[in-house]
Amino acid sequence: MKHLVLAFLALLPFGLQAQNPAPATPQSRPIVLTGATIHVGNGQVIQNGVIAFDKGLITSIGPASTTVDRAASEVIDLTGKHVFPGVIAMGTTVGIQEIASVRATLDFEEIGDINPHVRSLVAYSTDSEVIPTLRTSGILLAQSVPQGGTVSGSSSVFNTDGWNWEDAVVKKDDGIWLTWPPYLARSFDFETFSVSTKKNEKRLDVIRTLESTFADAQAYAELTNPDLTNLRMKAMKGLFDNTQNLYIRASYAKDIVDAVKFAQRYGIKKVVIAGGDEAIKVASFLKDNNVPVVLGATHRLPSRPDDAVYAPYEQPAKLHRAGVKVAISYDDEWWRVRNLPFLAGTAAGFGDISKEEALQFVTRNPAEIMGIDKQVGTLEKGKQATLLVTTGDLLDMRGDVVEHAFIKGAKVNLDNKQKRLYEKYKEKYGQN
Structure with a gap:
C-alpha cells in the first residue's frame, strides 16, 4: 500500500500539468499600465497612454500626463506594447x-x-x-x-x-x-x-x-x-x-x-x-x-x-x-x-x-x-478592467501575441493545453 501511495504522489505533478490553470484571484491592489498605445474601442487611440484600475474597475485612462497614484500601485511598463478591450x-x-x-x-x-x-x-x-x-x-x-x-x-x-x-x-x-x-x-x-x-x-x-x-x-x-x-x-x-x-x-x-x-x-x-x-x-x-x-x-x-x-x-x-x-x-x-x-x-x-x-x-x-x-466593450472610467496587452496589432495574427490579460482586474493565466503540447514536442525534436 505504501508503494502505491508513493507511486501516486510521484505521478501527481504530471496529472496536474495536464489540467487547466486555476482561475485568477480577484484584484488585490491597484494596477497601473503605462507607456502603451491604448485602443479604447470607440475609435479613439491614446499614444503613450496610462490606464489604472482597482477592485476590478477602471479608475483612470488617458495620456501619460494623467494623474494616477503610482506609489500605491503595481506599475507595469508596457512601452511599445498595445492595450485593447477584451x-x-x-x-x-x-x-x-x-x-x-x-x-x-x-x-x-x-x-x-x-x-x-x-x-x-x-x-x-x-x-x-x-x-x-x-x-x-x-x-x-x-x-x-x-x-x-x-x-x-x-x-x-x-x-x-x-x-x-x-x-x-x-x-x-x-x-x-x-x-x-x-x-x-x-x-x-x-x-x-x-x-x-x-x-x-x-x-x-x-x-x-x-x-x-x-x-x-x-x-x-x-x-x-x-x-x-x-x-x-x-x-x-x-x-x-x-x-x-x-x-x-x-x-x-x-x-x-x-x-x-x-x-x-x-x-x-x-x-x-x-x-x-x-x-x-x-x-x-x-x-x-x-x-x-x-x-x-x-x-x-x-x-x-x-x-x-x-x-x-x-x-x-x-x-x-x-x-x-x-x-x-x-x-x-x-x-x-x-x-x-x-x-x-x-x-x-x-x-x-x-x-x-x-x-x-x-x-x-x-x-x-x-x-x-x-x-x-470599451476602455472607459467606471467600466470593468477586462482588457489585454499585445506585442502588436490584435487584428493581425503576426501581432496578436497576448502578453497579459485581465478580467475584472484579475490577471488571467494564459497557459493552455496547446502551449504545453508545443513546448513538449519542441523539446522532443530540438527545435527553437
Missing part, C-alpha cells in the same frame, strides 16, 4: 461543446423543435480545454448559445475565466434564439458533390407553429400571476418587456425581412439578425428598423457561385458604412473562435474602414447588442 465572441457553443466526436461532451442541443426554456447558462463548463486557448487570442468574453430546433433556447454571456458558471456569468439569459424557416432549402449531393436549391415546402407549416407559439407567449406575458406556470412561455416573457433580445438566424434577404416583420407583429422591439448572409441587400431596411446583424464567419467562400469571391470579407464594412450595427461571430463554432480577431482584421483589409472601426465589430458592438456595454 474581445467578445457572440453566437458560439463555447463551454457547451468540447469534442465533436464524443457525444458525452456535447451539451448544446435538446430534443424537440420549440425549446425556449432550454438555457445554456447551467450547461456552461468552465473546465473546457477550449476556453484557455481563446484567452490566448484575446477572447475574454463569450456568448454561449443553444442549437437545434426552430426555437433553440436562451443564451448567456460569460467571462472566459471562472471556477463555475456562477463565477463566469456576465449576463444571464440575454436572448432567445430562433431559426427562421428559409424560403429556399439547400441540399448537398455527395454523388455529384454539388449543392441544389429548391423551394422549402415546409416553410409555411413552421411559420404557423411560430405564430401560435408567439401568440401564446405574448398572452402569457400579460398575466401578472398565472394560475399555472408554463416554463416555455415564461422563458419568452423577456421578449415582450424588452429585457431580452430575439436573435433570429436568417440568411436570405427575403427571410431577413419576413423574420423582422414577424417579430414586430408581436411587439418585440429588440431584434437581432444572426448569420445575415444577404444582409447587405436589405441594409436600408435593417437601418430603418434599428436591427443589428451578427454576421457568421467571414473567412469562407461566398454562398452563391455568382458572388464575388471576396464578398464575405467586404460585407461587414459595407453594412457598417450603410449605418447598420455589425458584429462578427463564428456562428456555432467553438474551437475556431480563437481566430475571431482576424475576421475583424480582414474586414478592415477588404473594406473602406479603419482598423479602429473594425475593432468595434468584436468589442463595442457585441457589448451594445447584448446590453453589457455599461460593463465592457
Whole structure:
C-alpha cells in the first residue's frame, strides 16, 4: 500500500500539468499600465497612454500626463506594447461543446423543435480545454448559445475565466434564439458533390407553429400571476418587456425581412439578425428598423457561385458604412473562435474602414447588442478592467501575441493545453 501511495504522489505533478490553470484571484491592489498605445474601442487611440484600475474597475485612462497614484500601485511598463478591450465572441457553443466526436461532451442541443426554456447558462463548463486557448487570442468574453430546433433556447454571456458558471456569468439569459424557416432549402449531393436549391415546402407549416407559439407567449406575458406556470412561455416573457433580445438566424434577404416583420407583429422591439448572409441587400431596411446583424464567419467562400469571391470579407464594412450595427461571430463554432480577431482584421483589409472601426465589430458592438456595454466593450472610467496587452496589432495574427490579460482586474493565466503540447514536442525534436 505504501508503494502505491508513493507511486501516486510521484505521478501527481504530471496529472496536474495536464489540467487547466486555476482561475485568477480577484484584484488585490491597484494596477497601473503605462507607456502603451491604448485602443479604447470607440475609435479613439491614446499614444503613450496610462490606464489604472482597482477592485476590478477602471479608475483612470488617458495620456501619460494623467494623474494616477503610482506609489500605491503595481506599475507595469508596457512601452511599445498595445492595450485593447477584451474581445467578445457572440453566437458560439463555447463551454457547451468540447469534442465533436464524443457525444458525452456535447451539451448544446435538446430534443424537440420549440425549446425556449432550454438555457445554456447551467450547461456552461468552465473546465473546457477550449476556453484557455481563446484567452490566448484575446477572447475574454463569450456568448454561449443553444442549437437545434426552430426555437433553440436562451443564451448567456460569460467571462472566459471562472471556477463555475456562477463565477463566469456576465449576463444571464440575454436572448432567445430562433431559426427562421428559409424560403429556399439547400441540399448537398455527395454523388455529384454539388449543392441544389429548391423551394422549402415546409416553410409555411413552421411559420404557423411560430405564430401560435408567439401568440401564446405574448398572452402569457400579460398575466401578472398565472394560475399555472408554463416554463416555455415564461422563458419568452423577456421578449415582450424588452429585457431580452430575439436573435433570429436568417440568411436570405427575403427571410431577413419576413423574420423582422414577424417579430414586430408581436411587439418585440429588440431584434437581432444572426448569420445575415444577404444582409447587405436589405441594409436600408435593417437601418430603418434599428436591427443589428451578427454576421457568421467571414473567412469562407461566398454562398452563391455568382458572388464575388471576396464578398464575405467586404460585407461587414459595407453594412457598417450603410449605418447598420455589425458584429462578427463564428456562428456555432467553438474551437475556431480563437481566430475571431482576424475576421475583424480582414474586414478592415477588404473594406473602406479603419482598423479602429473594425475593432468595434468584436468589442463595442457585441457589448451594445447584448446590453453589457455599461460593463465592457470599451476602455472607459467606471467600466470593468477586462482588457489585454499585445506585442502588436490584435487584428493581425503576426501581432496578436497576448502578453497579459485581465478580467475584472484579475490577471488571467494564459497557459493552455496547446502551449504545453508545443513546448513538449519542441523539446522532443530540438527545435527553437
